[in-house]
Amino acid sequence: MIFTNKRFLVLILLVVCLFGLLLVYKIQASPTPTEHAAQQKETLNKLPESKTVNTKDKKKYRMYHYQITKIEGGKYYGEAKDGTSIIFQLTNLKEPLKEPLAKGEIIRAYFDLKNGATLVKVEKVEE
16 A cells, blocks of 8 residues: 555656656747747748738738837837838727737738728738
């Protein structure tokens, strides 16, 4: 009986140690915020600055790529690789955002060319 309890205790201790090692590995393997921002900036530099896109319903949009630089008071601030900037609120978009944005992420911003270049949609760029 005592031998069985010791085995069980050793097994639990081994599982906890393995979990700890896995956690340490994950923390070391994930990029730091500075590294992540640098990776995102590199991604932004590879993307085209802008282009005109047509939707299925024959609407024309001008699409720009931005990197989110700041989020404050419900406003999102972004900068393109050419230095132009954007400020928007999610409540002002005509199409809701599918997932939340974080600082450093790259977005596509779609502007309606027929309505005075109104921002209508924002989506996150997946790497």
